[in-house]
Structures are given as structure tokens and as C-alpha cells.
Amino acid sequence: MTNPAPADGPQIPKINRDLLEPLLSTHWSYFLLVGALAGLVAAGAGAWSYQFRTGIGQTNLHPPVFWGVYIASFIFWVGASHSGTFISGVLRLTKAEWRRPVTRIAELMTFISLIIATLFVFYHLGRVWRWYYLIPYPNQREIWPNFRSPLMWDAMAVFTYATASTIYLYLPLIPDFALMRDRIEDWRKPLYRVLSLGWQGTQHQWQVLETAMRIITPLIVMVMVSVHSIVGWDFGVSLVPAWHSTIFAPYFVVGAVHSGVGLVVIGMYILRKVYHLEDYIGQEHFDKMGKLLLLTTLGLAYLYFAELLTIWYGNIPDHMWVVDSLLSGPFAVPFWFMVACVYVIPLLALTLPAFRRRPLGVMVIGVLINIGMYIERVLLIVPPLSYPRLPFNWDTYVPS
Amino acid sequence: MVDVTNNGTTLFALFELSAPVKALVEKLQQAGIPLERIEVISPLPLHDARVTSPPRIPLYALTMTGGFAGIAVGLFFAAGTALFYPIMTGGKPVVAPPVVGIVSFETMMLLAIVTTFVAMVIRLRRGSRHAVVRDSRIDDGAVAVSVQMDGGDTQPAAVEALLREAGAFEIKPVRKDRVRMRRDAGKDAEQEGLWLWLGCAALALSSITAYSRDMEEQASYQSQEAPRRHSPPGSIPLTSRAIVSSAPVTPDEQLAAGTRVFRINCVHCHGPEGGGDGPVAGYLRDYRKICRPLMSNDSPWPLSMRS
Amino acid sequence: MTIVAGSLALAILLYVLAVKFVPIISVWEEKEGLMHGGRHE
Structure with a gap:
């Protein structure tokens, strides 16, 4: 800015400029995008209000398939939220230097996808206005939520996770809020002033902040694992064929990380392109993310194979109906498409070091993985529900 | 300072x-x-x-205190409320230990993290005064x-x-x-901060509207009141079965109706393909005898139940 | 389906809006990386 520039100076002011730039200048197309998205959101809100008035039957959910696209979306978005905690949490714990430009992108994703995941819980409720039965409070009927229900665990876990990840997003933001409080002079200033909590950058404050982050990081990683395990147990503790499996919890967690990492790659690529952050998010970051994706691909494939193998080898008819419907039955097309998107293509592409160094390529893999994982979540829910143990109401389900 | x-x-x-x-x-x-x-x-x-200088009470001590408080809260909700207001469901234990564990784990994490955060904020604020x-x-x-x-x-x-x-x-x-x-x-x-928080609170409050109470709000008609409610569509008059016979017309519709009846009444023993391999069949003593007609090639039930 | 699409749009919208309020790369951590003999091209 002024005076004898400090030795490291020329770089640090550049960091300030580059990274605050997206907040200060706005291209016209930004407003176009916001407008288009807002329109879509409004359409969705309209659809929801229609479902409000006419009932959840509008979604084609009917016996025996009670859980459909909403729950699949919920799982998908909770999974997506594992991006932030996994990447920034685990990488912070292991003190990986390359995490620095990636953490914020990932944490923001965690925060936002949790909001969306929560929304899906509410979409899915037949009578949304009864949701407060989930809150354990002393009421006049002396009825407490039944904590034996795994859905109740879910409510607790998602609430804990949402709170924790908001805090986790916020902590490393405090010094940045202070920076923006000093650098940005418009209507956002009071907001930043409040959010920066009077941050000055004294060593006392740094110490407090870093201690807090050191404590919270491992905790939130544990919460992350528990949250998706519980979502997995929602299925695992049921007796529905092909859900009743011990492998569901780890399978869900790994799958969540898989799609989460894929989402972060997409975010990294787009933000890097739009805001010209090539100096910060380099090829090596895509390379590292590609390796992570490879790891989760292999892990997930292993778990998925183990799950299918035990069912196939056991050859229990109830379970085989489900597996048959996936491998060669009515769900075969989406199933094999999913296998290609989630396992085969990422595995083939990401093992090539040259491929991993191409941001666009890794991004496309991220997109494929997320499409695939979404299909996978739907396939996880619909076929087992379509084939109850007594076959009198076998029926399939197509989302409306 | x-x-x-x-x-x-x-x-x-x-x-x-x-x-x-x-x-x-x-x-x-x-x-x-x-x-x-x-x-x-x-x-x-x-x-x-x-x-x-290091703080008098290290932060992790507060975290752990919060965690223990969280366990207590979890125990209270998952085990306590179940014990105080026991509801029997299908021979399950009133207090299920794994459930208490899971709920307590979540509340422990919640309180530990929130306590750490609050303590951190207080310490940051205290530091910034100087x-x-x-x-x-x-x-x-x-x-x-x-x-x-x-x-x-x-x-x-x-x-x-x-x-x-x-x-x-x-x-x-x-x-x-x-x-x-x-x-x-x-x-x-x-002060600005105060206003901002107040604004947020007002916004949150305004979003809370009266909740519907379903039943109370539904239209209710006493038996002698107008308008007279008719029986729901598809009901069959007690005195006549005439409506039933007029149902399916095309062969497809007939087949579909038959499929439905077959699924409801027959499939459990006879199996979805009529192969006598329904899930209940194994429990019947002479199930082969029962299912034989359906297993033969000229059976009218090559039904593909999987579509 | 509309609800699902709307929610996806909402997620992107929130992210797009957040970009205007929050630096998408942690500024101080990036500086810290620089001090640790960071590897900037």
C-alpha cells in the first residue's frame, strides 16, 4: 500500500487484492445468473406450496414406496456436505499445506448443502406443520419423541452437524471478516464489523482462535462420520431386503465423501475460471483432489462390491429380487449408468497422472460422480422398497 | 495493552x-x-x-466440561424421558442402550463444540477491549x-x-x-451490532406463523347437516354388486385387474411367476401339490410381475 | 421434480450470493501458507 514495502510485501497485498476482488466488482452476468436461479427457486417454492395444498401424493409416492426422490436428495445433500468437513477437517488435522485455497470453498459447500438437506426433510414430511414434534420439549400430552427411532437420531445428528459446521465455517472467517471490515466501505461494513467480533489480530486473539480450531476440527470430523453413519443406519436397522446390512454406515460415509469431493472439484474449477484464481488454485490442487477422488472411488467400489457379494452369495430370495432388479431388471439401465459414472470412468481417468493435472477433466469427473451418486442414492432407496418381502404390492415408482 | x-x-x-x-x-x-x-x-x-500468557483455564477443559454436560443432556432425553413416561412398543426395551449411546454422542458433540465456540468468542471479545x-x-x-x-x-x-x-x-x-x-x-x-441482531430476531419472529391444527380445521358435517356427503368414489352399495361387473372392459384392463387380485390373494404361495416359489410356500406341508397347476406350461399365469 | 430442481438452484444461488460476502479463499491462511515457504507458481 505505502512506505517501504516489507520483504514479503509485494505478495501479501496481492493476495488481499486478488481475493477480495470478487467481493468488490460484479459483472453484469452475475445478476443474470442470480435472476435465473431465483426464478428456478421460485418455481420450486411454488411446487412446494402446491404439494402443501394437495398433499404429498402429488409426488407419486405411494405404497409400497414411501421414500423416494426426497429422501434420496436428502442423503445426497447430506453427503455433499461432507465435502467441507472432510477436506478441510481432515486436511487441517494432517496439516496438509495444499489445503489452504480449498478449505473455504469446501466449508461453504458444507454449510449450504446442509441447509438444502434440511429443506428436503421438510419437503418429505406429509404434514410439514407438524415438524415440531421432533423437538424434545415438555408438552401437555406428556409425550416425548421416541428416541428409539433412527429418524430421531437423524434429527439430532443433522442438527448437531449443522450447528458445528456453521461454527466451523465461521471460525477461520473471523480474521477475514476483520480484513473486510477495514477494506470494504459500503453497506456490508456494519455486517462485517459485527461478525469480526472486534478482531484486531493480537497474538492473544490468534492464540484463542487457533486453539479453538484445533479443538473443534477433530470433533467435527467425528460428527461428520457419525452423521452419515446414522443416515446409513436409518436403512441398516430396518428389515427391508437389501437395506438390512451392517455395511451401510461406512458405505454411506465413503459415498458421501466421494460425492462431496466431486462437488468441491466442480466448485474449485468454476470459481477459478470465473475469478481468475489460477495463481491460488493450481494444477497441483486438482492433482491432489484427483488422488482423493481415486481413493474414495476405490473405497466405495470395495464396499459396494462387498455389499452385493454377500447378498448374491447368500442368495436369499427376498434380497435377490432386489439385486436382480438392479443387475438385469427394470433398474438395470440406471444401475449400469451409475456404475460407469461413479466407478469405472473415474477409475480409468484418474489413475492417469496426466489426466489429473487437467482441471477441466477432473471437473468433468466430479460432475459425473455427482450425477452417478445421485442415481445411486435413488437406486438405494427405490428398488428395495419396490420389492417388499410379501410380493402382493410390488410396484415401482417414478418421480413426478 | x-x-x-x-x-x-x-x-x-x-x-x-x-x-x-x-x-x-x-x-x-x-x-x-x-x-x-x-x-x-x-x-x-x-x-x-x-x-x-496462557489463559487460566485452558480451552479444552471447557470443551470437556461441555461434552460431559452434553452426555448428561443426552442421557436425560434418550433414557430419562423414556423412563419417566414409559411407552411400551412391541416388546422392545423402554430404554435401549445403543440408542442412548448414539443420542448422547450427538448431544455431547453439540455441547462440546458450542461451549468451545462461546468460550472462544468471549475470550476474543475480552482481548479486543484492549x-x-x-x-x-x-x-x-x-x-x-x-x-x-x-x-x-x-x-x-x-x-x-x-x-x-x-x-x-x-x-x-x-x-x-x-x-x-x-x-x-x-x-x-x-450498537449497530445490536440493531442487526434485533433485525434478525424480528425477521425470525415474523416467520413464525400460526400452525394449522389439521382436524380442527377440516370441514366437519353432522349427520343431519347439509351438504350431504356421499360415499367415497369406488364404494360398492351394500345391496347390489352391479357396479363391480361394469369395471374392466378392454382385455388389458381385465388382465391388470386380474393381476392385482392375483397379487393380493395368490402370490404369497404361488410366487410372482406362478412357479410355486412364493415366500410363504415353504411353510405349507404339501405345497408342491398346491402349486402344481400353476407350474405347468399351459398355466394361464406367465405373469411378469416385475414390470 | 420441480422442487428438487428448485432446491439445486437454491443451493447454487446461495453459493453465488455467498461469494459476494465471503472471500472464497481464506485470506489469512493463504498468507500463512506464504510464510511457510509456500509454493506459489
């Missing part, structure tokens, strides 16, 4: 990030300035310059050291010399009135 009531002067010096801050702080301490009166402000944590000087060059990569002298035995000149020696590229005294002004600005900020 700057104490406004004190008459002493405060020196504010800027350094490069690579400056030996730790050594400087030690020298200042040797010169008789207590640690509380030295403040080091940096744009990033300087791990080599731990110039603060430090007063902000310089935009700090964010651009400088370290600031402010030294507050109590006007007694320490000489500003000597301190200034020490600061210069450590490589300060700018040293300036901070005047008291400036300090006071900053404080007032801080107060303004707090």
Missing part, C-alpha cells in the same frame, strides 16, 4: 513479517515492561512469537508491536531504541485522545 486511564505514552511500531518479534519482546521484558503492556498485532498467527490501533499496513504484511509505558522508570527513548534495533520501519506515539475516539467508535459498532 493500552490502558486509557494511564498517563503513560504508547509507542506503536511497524515491522516486517520476518522481524525477530520474539527476541524483541524478550528484550522489552528485560527492560522492565510487563508482558500485559506489550501487544503484537499480525495478519497471521506468529507461532514463533508466543508472547501471551488493543486499539489498527493500521491497514498490517493486513498488507506488517507486524505491529505496541508498547505501553507507565511513565515511571522506563524511558520512551530506550524503548524506541530497542524497537529500532529490531528493525522497525516506523515508530509513532499513540495519543490518548485517539485511543478514546477509537473506543467510542467501538461502542457505535456495538
Whole structure:
């Protein structure tokens, strides 16, 4: 800015400029995008209000398939939220230097996808206005939520996770809020002033902040694992064929990380392109993310194979109906498409070091993985529900 | 740290990030300035310059306290409420240990994290009461050291010399009135903050609307009241079965209707393909006999139930 | 389906809006990386 520039100076002011730039200048197309998205959101809100008035039957959910696209979306978005905690949490714990430009992108994703995941819980409720039965409070009927229900665990876990990840997003933001409080002079200033909590950058404050982050990081990683395990147990503790499996919890967690990492790659690529952050998010970051994706691909494939193998080898008819419907039955097309998107293509592409160094390529893999994982979540829910143990109401389900 | 009531002067010096801050702080301490009166402000944590005294209660102790409180809360909700208001469901235990474990785990994590966060915020706020000087060059990569002298035995000149020696590229005294002004600005900020929070609270409150009570709001008609409600569509009059026979017309519809009836009544033993492999068949003593007609090739049931 | 699409749009919208309020790369951590002999091209 002024005076004898400090030795490291020329770089640090550049960091300030580059990274605050997206907040200060706005291209016209930004407003176009916001407008288009807002329109879509409004359409969705309209659809929801229609479902409000006419009932959840509008979604084609009917016996025996009670859980459909909403729950699949919920799982998908909770999974997506594992991006932030996994990447920034685990990488912070292991003190990986390359995490620095990636953490914020990932944490923001965690925060936002949790909001969306929560929304899906509410979409899915037949009578949304009864949701407060989930809150354990002393009421006049002396009825407490039944904590034996795994859905109740879910409510607790998602609430804990949402709170924790908001805090986790916020902590490393405090010094940045202070920076923006000093650098940005418009209507956002009071907001930043409040959010920066009077941050000055004294060593006392740094110490407090870093201690807090050191404590919270491992905790939130544990919460992350528990949250998706519980979502997995929602299925695992049921007796529905092909859900009743011990492998569901780890399978869900790994799958969540898989799609989460894929989402972060997409975010990294787009933000890097739009805001010209090539100096910060380099090829090596895509390379590292590609390796992570490879790891989760292999892990997930292993778990998925183990799950299918035990069912196939056991050859229990109830379970085989489900597996048959996936491998060669009515769900075969989406199933094999999913296998290609989630396992085969990422595995083939990401093992090539040259491929991993191409941001666009890794991004496309991220997109494929997320499409695939979404299909996978739907396939996880619909076929087992379509084939109850007594076959009198076998029926399939197509989302409306 | 700057104490406004004190008459002493405060020196504010800027350094490069690579400056030996730790050594400087030690020298200042040797010169008789207590640690509380030295403040080091940096744009990033300087791990080599731990110039603060550790807090009386370490943060992790608070975290653990929060965690234990969380376990207690979890026990209360998952086990306590079930014990106080027992509801029997299908021979399951009223208190299920794994469930209590899971719920307690979540509440433990929740309270541990929230406690840590709240404690951290309180400590940050407490810290910010003292430090007063902000310089935009700090964010651009400088370290600031402010030294507050109590006007007694320490000489500003000597301190200034020490600061210069450590490589300060700018040293300036901070005047008291400036300090006071900053404080007032801080107060303004707090008020603005208050308004912001109030606004958020108002917004949240306004989003709470009256909740529907389903049954009470549904239209209800006594038996003698108009309008007369007719039986729901598809009902069959008690006295006549005429409606039933008029149902399916096309062969497809007929087949579909038959399929439905077959699924409801037959499939459990005869199996979805009529192969006699329904899930209940194994429990029948002579099931082969029962299912034989359907297993033969001329059976009318090559039904594909899988579509 | 509309709800699902709307939610996806909401997620992107929130992210797009957040970009205007929050630096998408942690500024101080990036500076810290620089001090640790970071590897910037």
C-alpha cells in the first residue's frame, strides 16, 4: 500500500487484492445468473406450496414406496456436505499445506448443502406443520419423541452437524471478516464489523482462535462420520431386503465423501475460471483432489462390491429380487449408468497422472460422480422398497 | 495493552513479517515492561512469537466440561424421558442402550463444540477491549508491536531504541485522545451490532406463523347437516354388486385387474411367476401339490410381475 | 421434480450470493501458507 514495502510485501497485498476482488466488482452476468436461479427457486417454492395444498401424493409416492426422490436428495445433500468437513477437517488435522485455497470453498459447500438437506426433510414430511414434534420439549400430552427411532437420531445428528459446521465455517472467517471490515466501505461494513467480533489480530486473539480450531476440527470430523453413519443406519436397522446390512454406515460415509469431493472439484474449477484464481488454485490442487477422488472411488467400489457379494452369495430370495432388479431388471439401465459414472470412468481417468493435472477433466469427473451418486442414492432407496418381502404390492415408482 | 486511564505514552511500531518479534519482546521484558503492556498485532498467527500468557483455564477443559454436560443432556432425553413416561412398543426395551449411546454422542458433540465456540468468542471479545490501533499496513504484511509505558522508570527513548534495533520501519506515539475516539467508535459498532441482531430476531419472529391444527380445521358435517356427503368414489352399495361387473372392459384392463387380485390373494404361495416359489410356500406341508397347476406350461399365469 | 430442481438452484444461488460476502479463499491462511515457504507458481 505505502512506505517501504516489507520483504514479503509485494505478495501479501496481492493476495488481499486478488481475493477480495470478487467481493468488490460484479459483472453484469452475475445478476443474470442470480435472476435465473431465483426464478428456478421460485418455481420450486411454488411446487412446494402446491404439494402443501394437495398433499404429498402429488409426488407419486405411494405404497409400497414411501421414500423416494426426497429422501434420496436428502442423503445426497447430506453427503455433499461432507465435502467441507472432510477436506478441510481432515486436511487441517494432517496439516496438509495444499489445503489452504480449498478449505473455504469446501466449508461453504458444507454449510449450504446442509441447509438444502434440511429443506428436503421438510419437503418429505406429509404434514410439514407438524415438524415440531421432533423437538424434545415438555408438552401437555406428556409425550416425548421416541428416541428409539433412527429418524430421531437423524434429527439430532443433522442438527448437531449443522450447528458445528456453521461454527466451523465461521471460525477461520473471523480474521477475514476483520480484513473486510477495514477494506470494504459500503453497506456490508456494519455486517462485517459485527461478525469480526472486534478482531484486531493480537497474538492473544490468534492464540484463542487457533486453539479453538484445533479443538473443534477433530470433533467435527467425528460428527461428520457419525452423521452419515446414522443416515446409513436409518436403512441398516430396518428389515427391508437389501437395506438390512451392517455395511451401510461406512458405505454411506465413503459415498458421501466421494460425492462431496466431486462437488468441491466442480466448485474449485468454476470459481477459478470465473475469478481468475489460477495463481491460488493450481494444477497441483486438482492433482491432489484427483488422488482423493481415486481413493474414495476405490473405497466405495470395495464396499459396494462387498455389499452385493454377500447378498448374491447368500442368495436369499427376498434380497435377490432386489439385486436382480438392479443387475438385469427394470433398474438395470440406471444401475449400469451409475456404475460407469461413479466407478469405472473415474477409475480409468484418474489413475492417469496426466489426466489429473487437467482441471477441466477432473471437473468433468466430479460432475459425473455427482450425477452417478445421485442415481445411486435413488437406486438405494427405490428398488428395495419396490420389492417388499410379501410380493402382493410390488410396484415401482417414478418421480413426478 | 493500552490502558486509557494511564498517563503513560504508547509507542506503536511497524515491522516486517520476518522481524525477530520474539527476541524483541524478550528484550522489552528485560527492560522492565510487563508482558500485559506489550501487544503484537499480525495478519497471521506468529507461532514463533508466543508472547501471551496462557489463559487460566485452558480451552479444552471447557470443551470437556461441555461434552460431559452434553452426555448428561443426552442421557436425560434418550433414557430419562423414556423412563419417566414409559411407552411400551412391541416388546422392545423402554430404554435401549445403543440408542442412548448414539443420542448422547450427538448431544455431547453439540455441547462440546458450542461451549468451545462461546468460550472462544468471549475470550476474543475480552482481548479486543484492549488493543486499539489498527493500521491497514498490517493486513498488507506488517507486524505491529505496541508498547505501553507507565511513565515511571522506563524511558520512551530506550524503548524506541530497542524497537529500532529490531528493525522497525516506523515508530509513532499513540495519543490518548485517539485511543478514546477509537473506543467510542467501538461502542457505535456495538450498537449497530445490536440493531442487526434485533433485525434478525424480528425477521425470525415474523416467520413464525400460526400452525394449522389439521382436524380442527377440516370441514366437519353432522349427520343431519347439509351438504350431504356421499360415499367415497369406488364404494360398492351394500345391496347390489352391479357396479363391480361394469369395471374392466378392454382385455388389458381385465388382465391388470386380474393381476392385482392375483397379487393380493395368490402370490404369497404361488410366487410372482406362478412357479410355486412364493415366500410363504415353504411353510405349507404339501405345497408342491398346491402349486402344481400353476407350474405347468399351459398355466394361464406367465405373469411378469416385475414390470 | 420441480422442487428438487428448485432446491439445486437454491443451493447454487446461495453459493453465488455467498461469494459476494465471503472471500472464497481464506485470506489469512493463504498468507500463512506464504510464510511457510509456500509454493506459489
